Amino acid sequence: MTQRPLELILARNLMSALSTPAFLVDEGGILVFYNEAAGMMLGKRFEELGKVGADEWGSLFGPFDESGKPIPYDDLPLVTAVRSGRPAHAEYEIHSSDGASHAVEVSAFPILTAHGSQGGIAIFWPAGTNGNGAQPA
Amino acid sequence: MKVKLWGTRGSIPAPGPETIRYGGNTSCVGVTLSDGSLLALDAGSGIRSLGLDLGPEPTRLHVLLTHLHLDHILGLAFFAPVFRPQTEIVIWGPASPDASLRDRIARYISAPLSPVEVRELPCDVSFRSAPDSEWEIGPARIRCASVSHRGPTLGYRIDDGDSSLTYIPDHEPGLGADLDRLEDDWISGFALARGTSLLIHDGQYTDAEYPDHIGWGHSPLRDSLAFARRTGAERTILFHHDPMHSDDFLDRFGVEAKERWAALGGDPAAIELAAERAEYELPVRAPRAAAPA
Numbered sequence: 001m002t003q004r005p006l007e008l009i010l011a012r013n014l015m016s017a018l019s020t021p022a023f024l025v026d027e028g029g030i031l032v033f034y035n036e037a038a039g040m041m042l043g044k045r046f047e048e049l050g051k052v053g054a055d056e057w058g059s060l061f062g063p064f065d066e067s068g069k070p071i072p073y074d075d076l077p078l079v080t081a082v083r084s085g086r087p088a089h090a091e092y093e094i095h096s097s098d099g100a101s102h103a104v105e106v107s108a109f110p111i112l113t114a115h116g117s118q119g120g121i122a123i124f125w126p127a128g129t130n131g132n133g134a135q136p137a
Numbered sequence: 138m139k140v141k142l143w144g145t146r147g148s149i150p151a152p153g154p155e156t157i158r159y160g161g162n163t164s165c166v167g168v169t170l171s172d173g174s175l176l177a178l179d180a181g182s183g184i185r186s187l188g189l190d191l192g193p194e195p196t197r198l199h200v201l202l203t204h205l206h207l208d209h210i211l212g213l214a215f216f217a218p219v220f221r222p223q224t225e226i227v228i229w230g231p232a233s234p235d236a237s238l239r240d241r242i243a244r245y246i247s248a249p250l251s252p253v254e255v256r257e258l259p260c261d262v263s264f265r266s267a268p269d270s271e272w273e274i275g276p277a278r279i280r281c282a283s284v285s286h287r288g289p290t291l292g293y294r295i296d297d298g299d300s301s302l303t304y305i306p307d308h309e310p311g312l313g314a315d316l317d318r319l320e321d322d323w324i325s326g327f328a329l330a331r332g333t334s335l336l337i338h339d340g341q342y343t344d345a346e347y348p349d350h351i352g353w354g355h356s357p358l359r360d361s362l363a364f365a366r367r368t369g370a371e372r373t374i375l376f377h378h379d380p381m382h383s384d385d386f387l388d389r390f391g392v393e394a395k396e397r398w399a400a401l402g403g404d405p406a407a408i409e410l411a412a413e414r415a416e417y418e419l420p421v422r423a424p425r426a427a428a429p430a
Binding site for chain 2 (some may be wrong): 002004007009012014016113115
């Protein structure tokens with residue numbers, strides 16, 4: 001058995017303490033963790049979900065562009081970030097488990113180490129908020 | 138494989154009448170492999186005593202550094218073999234994008250902190266970044282992995298025959314996580330320590346002390362025990378004693394560790410506190426002490 005890269009372990013530990021929804025994928029694009037806040041958004045805790053392949057996890061929450069069309073997996077910010085080694089940002093709509101649509105902003109960045117890319121993190125914010133869930137004044 | 142603890146203290150040497158029994162020297166463990174090859178794990182102030190003990194031999198040895206915090210390298214410039222031209226020393230340590238291992242160590246072994254420079258050391262010394270893959274020293278297979286501490290830090294596993302030693306002296310695997318709830322592969326250092334014959338692991342803080350030291354890179358007893366239990370280490374030595382912990386304090390701490398280990402279902406004889414100059418011999422086929430389920 002091998003250990004996950006330390007950077008992923010530390011990222012997971014950090015994400016566990018965040019109140020903003022956050023997703024973690026490994027270098028192969030496999031969804032390896034999301035936090036409780038993301039679980040609330042999706043309506044399912046990560047422990048209930050199990051391993052989700054690279055081309056499957058995007059469909060957990062949509063997402064959809066402003067015209068309501070599904071956004072291809074290859075265009076998701078987290079995929080872009082992991083593949084390009086650069087941060088990526090996007091705004092789109094997701095569908096929560098109760099079917100409601102939510103406009104969100106997504107920032108994703110790669111986890112780059114001395115051993116190369118180890119994966120990436122995406123953090124979701126409700127669109128138009130200050131990051132604490134409160135509407136701007 | 139023979140193991141001797143030459144420095145068990147963390148952070149800073151703590152000599153004095155209060156630390157005679159557990160020792161005041163910082164991290165260093167001497168390892169003699171089954172073919173006589175010599176390793177030093179870390180080069181804290183304890184390595185000075187190791188160097189004196191070696192005498193004029195050997196002519197070749199390896200120093201495996203977990204990281205470059207001062208308490209793990211400060212003895213290098215006082216290690217007698219480095220001043221012998223006939224000695225070949227290979228120093229292994231964590232890689233860094235910042236600078237080579239040699240250059241990073243030279244920040245300490247150079248003016249104004251040191252009267253000598255690395256280039257002036259009479260021995261034949263080489264510096265190697267520890268590889269990602271397993272490598273061999275004599276009859277032993279060596280593995281390392283990055284572990285949770287402050288700054289680039291490695292843990293090491295040395296397998297010699299059927300015996301293994303795992304050395305993770307500075308480790309905070311429970312930072313931001315509950316070790317009892319994590320899957321094995323999400324626990325820092327797990328793969329190194331899994332089923333090891335002898336685990337030398339961070340045991341710097343009591344549970345009561347830990348809340349004031351979260352993120353400092355060291356474990357409370359709770360996590361040291363959880364890590365040892367989860368990995369199934371046959372025998373565990375709690376290491377890297379806080380410089381504020383006197384012998385009397387550590388006596389009580391050791392009793393608590395054994396009691397809590399027993400409460401977890403383990404054999405109290407299979408866990409102890411590191412004491413300077415303590416020696417351990419790992420037979421080719423080590424008998425398994427009971428570990429908690």
